[in-house]
Amino acid sequence: MVAAALSIVETEGVDALSMRRLAADLGVTTTTVYWHVGNREQLIVAVVELHAERQAAVEVIGGTPRERVHSAAVNIWRSTRSHRNVTALASSVGATTLLELPLEVAVLAELDAAGVRGAAARDALQAVLSCIAGFLVTAWRPPEERPEGLRPSDVWGRVDDPRLPRATIRAVSRPADLDRLAERTLRSIVDGLVADAEPERRR
Amino acid sequence: MVAAALSIVETEGVDALSMRRLAADLGVTTTTVYWHVGNREQLIVAVVELHAERQAAVEVIGGTPRERVHSAAVNIWRSTRSHRNVTALASSVGATTLLELPLEVAVLAELDAAGVRGAAARDALQAVLSCIAGFLVTAWRPPEERPEGLRPSDVWGRVDDPRLPRATIRAVSRPADLDRLAERTLRSIVDGLVADAEPERRR
DNA sequence: ACCTGAACACCGTTCAAGT
DNA sequence: ACCTGAACACCGTTCAAGT
Numbered sequence: 001m002v003a004a005a006l007s008i009v010e011t012e013g014v015d016a017l018s019m020r021r022l023a024a025d026l027g028v029t030t031t032t033v034y035w036h037v038g039n040r041e042q043l044i045v046a047v048v049e050l051h052a053e054r055q056a057a058v059e060v061i062g063g064t065p066r067e068r069v070h071s072a073a074v075n076i077w078r079s080t081r082s083h084r085n086v087t088a089l090a091s092s093v094g095a096t097t098l099l100e101l102p103l104e105v106a107v108l109a110e111l112d113a114a115g116v117r118g119a120a121a122r123d124a125l126q127a128v129l130s131c132i133a134g135f136l137v138t139a140w141r142p143p144e145e146r147p148e149g150l151r152p153s154d155v156w157g158r159v160d161d162p163r164l165p166r167a168t169i170r171a172v173s174r175p176a177d178l179d180r181l182a183e184r185t186l187r188s189i190v191d192g193l194v195a196d197a198e199p200e201r202r203r
Numbered sequence: 204m205v206a207a208a209l210s211i212v213e214t215e216g217v218d219a220l221s222m223r224r225l226a227a228d229l230g231v232t233t234t235t236v237y238w239h240v241g242n243r244e245q246l247i248v249a250v251v252e253l254h255a256e257r258q259a260a261v262e263v264i265g266g267t268p269r270e271r272v273h274s275a276a277v278n279i280w281r282s283t284r285s286h287r288n289v290t291a292l293a294s295s296v297g298a299t300t301l302l303e304l305p306l307e308v309a310v311l312a313e314l315d316a317a318g319v320r321g322a323a324a325r326d327a328l329q330a331v332l333s334c335i336a337g338f339l340v341t342a343w344r345p346p347e348e349r350p351e352g353l354r355p356s357d358v359w360g361r362v363d364d365p366r367l368p369r370a371t372i373r374a375v376s377r378p379a380d381l382d383r384l385a386e387r388t389l390r391s392i393v394d395g396l397v398a399d400a401e402p403e404r405r406r
Numbered sequence: 407a408c409c410t411g412a413a414c415a416c417c418g419t420t421c422a423a424g425t
Numbered sequence: 426a427c428c429t430g431a432a433c434a435c436c437g438t439t440c441a442a443g444t
Contacts, residue, residue: 019418029429031420036427040418041350094344095353101362108375109366122374126341126381127388134337137294138329146297147244155300163312171325172311178329185330185392192391222437232410234439239408243437410443417436424429 001036002046014088041093048090048099060106065114070190072107073128074183076100080136087136114194124193131189135182143175204239205249212250217291244296251293251302263309268317273393275310276331277386279303283339290339317397327396334392338385346378
């Protein structure tokens with residue numbers, strides 16, 4: 001039942017998952033679904049938990065503590081990015097932490113090794129997670145499927161500001177390489193947050 | 204009509220805005236709404252445009268180019284943060300740029316003054332916007348209204364990893380100061396992206 | 407040009423009833 | 426313990442029809 005729900009989400013996206021649709025797929029009445037999983041929110045939590053169980057552990061690489069923190073952060077980015085639908089599902093009920101708990105623990109462990117603990121570690125993790133969530137949101141809806149006249153090229157084509165050179169206007173109309181940019185941005189964040197701590201070798 | 208829709212969104216949130224609800228508020232049939240605005244997506248775009256028109260210009264402060272870029276970025280954060288509902292609405296159809304276009308232009312202008320143009324400026328803006336979007340997403344759903352057993356204190360309370368000190372576990376169970384953290388994270392990003400360029404005074 | 411009624415194809419959820 | 430039928434209160438959207 002939960003497995004069926006997960007496969008709907010993975011193949012057809014979040015919107016395709018409805019209690020009625022799931023029931024139909026299983027050749028059963030909607031009420032039966034309710035009997036088994038409670039309600040939609042509980043179903044989603046169960047789906048997220050199932051997906052989390054199926055995820056394999058990922059290795060952290062890097063020689064310096066800071067590199068390792070960055071590596072652990074990038075692991076979260078890649079993992080959520082390659083399971084965008086499940087991430088969107090988890091995000092819809094505020095259960096993203098449940099989705100990536102081992103990877104978040106890994107970030108905290110590397111932060112600790114880098115000398116960042118307590119509230120500072122909490123803030124660093126939060127910043128990393130927020131940044132990742134943001135890149136996912138922007139990567140969510142590809143420019144092609146935006147409403148008429150709202151694609152970047154349309155919007156920026158109408159902008160005519162004397163402060164902006166043409167090269168910038170032109171660049172901003174075309175999509176960025178989000179994968180590269182996300183990893184680079186995570187580096188900036190990690191550098192900014194781990195900067196204060198004394199670098200110390202580990203292992 | 205569009206004004207009525209905007210006020211529903213601002214006072215009751217995105218989910219409260221439906222074609223039928225809007226029609227009822229105006230004492231009119233649902234079909235009438237369709238005659239006037241086309242469909243839901245077009246209604247949303249119109250609402251976002253109306254809100255954008257009503258926004259006042261915000262001043263960029265700071266002495267150095269980098270400080271001014273940061274200030275322009277923080278302006279976007281504060282503006283979207285204080286109109287979360289409209290931002291969520293715009294985000295649901297991928298129209299966030301429409302919402303904050305003048306503020307984005309300001310960021311690009313300050314980036315230009317800092318010597319960042321073309322694709323580099325596009326990337327910097329994208330990174331800033333993604334980060335802001337991410338903090339909004341995390342700020343979206345306050346911890347209290349998450350599903351049973353999914354509040355940070357519940358999830359992290361179950362974690363028992365030898366690599367993590369108690370202080371960190373404890374800290375991570377309590378909410379961060381997102382406002383301060385967002386502005387600080389934006390500073391890291393700006394520092395990372397404007398670092399390469401030669402600092403030059405402006406005005 | 408502007409508005410309505412009725413309909414279609416969907417939602418989540420509940421409740422009494424069946425085996 | 427497990428499943429169903431029927432119902433309630435919602436959605437977005439369309440289409441022929443009215444004034």
